Amino acid sequence: MDSFVKMVERRELKIGVIGLGYVGLPLAMEFASAGFDVVGFEISESKIERINRGENYIKDVDNDKLARFVESGKLTATSDFSRITDCNAISVCVPTPLSKMQEPDISYILSATSEIAKYLSPGTLVVLESTTYPGTTDEILLPALSQNGRKVGVDFFLAFSPERVDPGNDKFFTRNTPKVIGGVTEECRKRAVYLYTQVISEIVQVSSTTAAEMVKLVENTFRAVNIASVNEIALICHKLGLDVWEIIDAAATKPFGFVPFYPGPGLGGHCIPIDPLYLSWKMKSLDFHTQFIELASEINRGMPLWVVSRVEGLLNKCLKNITGSTILVLGVAYKRNIDDVRESPALEVIKHLRSLGANVCYHDPYIPSCIIGKFENDETELSSQELTQELLNSADVVVCTTDHDDFDWSFILEHANRVFDARNATKGFESDKIERL
Ligand code: SAJ
Secondary structure (H helix, E strand, C coil): CHHHHHHHHHCCCCCEECCCCCCCHHHHHHHHHHCCEEEEECCCCCHHHHHHHHCCCCCCCCCCHHHHHHHHHCEEECCHHHHHHHHHHHEEEECEECCCCCECCCCCHHHHHHHHHHHHCCCCEEECCCCCCCCCHHHHHHHHHHHHHHHEEECCEEEEEEEEECCCCCCCCCCCCCCCCCCEEEEHHHHHHHHCCCCCEEECCCHHHHHHHHHHHHHHHHHHHHHHHHHCCCHHHHHHHCCCHHHHHHHHCCCCCCCCCCCCCCCCCCCCCCCCHHHHHHCCCCCCCHHHHHHHHHHHHHHHHHHHHHHHHHHHCCCCCCCCCEEEECCCCCCCCCCCCCCCHHHHHHHHHCCCCEEEEEECCCCEEECCCCCCCEEEEEEEEEECCHHHHHHHEEEECCCCCCCHHHHHHHCCCCCCECCCCCCCCCCCCEECC
């Protein structure tokens, strides 16, 4: 440990970050800011070229800082994984999506692991950050890195530390968000804790890698289940003729014992809809049925169709049929003020509206174009339309599925015929044109 501490203190430790996305690039930047030389490993040639040109592509990363780090050689990007040999510490920040069969797809972890196993230098610390099912680090990475007689805690060090990046959050960043760390051995944990202490203000040590993996899944299951619960409350309120937004705002005045969540058109993002299913998949292999997770997923996945049925009802009230109607969707990003459409419920809403014969267009200042019906046989690319008076007026219904702050609701309400607001974006505006979830 002493030689490791010295290398860290002298900033002689060379750091590798595998995966330069919304998790890996901010982490690489923090290590570079702290004075470490960082090599970013990427499979995307365009990301590599942009980084090595000093060009940023992650909203939460400072453009000038990135350019300076690349200019000074503090940060470089490469697809040459043999350079792992030069690294003394490696953080793995690769995606963990679901397969088409809705099962964990850890292929990115497997390929990163096999590259590390090939080029690992003695004494290297490896930290997996990608959200995954409990046991991944011990069952997948440990045996792969223990090849050729390498002994964990002696010849290499292995830990898990879940990423906690909240894209678009202007209060919490990599540096000021507490970081959970669990090691395969005591020495593994100590080294990971010491290194991350250089770049993150608060470290939370747990007893094992599996515990650290589980902490992350508990965090995101908490959100998925509570969002599903409030989505069901929205359906209940609609049945009772109540305004769910008024109910939640009033409940949120309770200073203890209540955490407000808000209904919406469904659950988007590459984390909340997906991570809990990693846990339920793991538990199925242990013959345990995770009822809450499955039910939450079912309710959340049903919300886009609920929005479509409400829009259909709105049109029927005006003696219009959804077939042939013109519908403008406002916001396709999976949540406000970000430029990411992964798992966005708005895409599902558009897909269902189109399947009912509606003419659907969208406006989203963050999303110039998007694919509808991805991975299905009728993939269609749509482009964001300019939000003009004519466009608003031409729509039978304007459907708000993402409540970007940029939207000028006075202008929209002046020119729209009717609005279905799935996000309470029109809060504070009173008009008989508006119907809310
Ligand atoms: N949503 C609701 N109602 C809510 C909150 C969210 O419908 O009350 C929807 C959002 O619109 C979005 C989805 O759920 O479509 C996920 O929202 P999110 O706020 O959880 O955002 P993510 O997935 O970008 O980031 C989350 C992090 N967010 C917060 O903690 C606020 C955090 O849970 C994780 O750090 C991150 O996932 C991750 O990487 O796991």
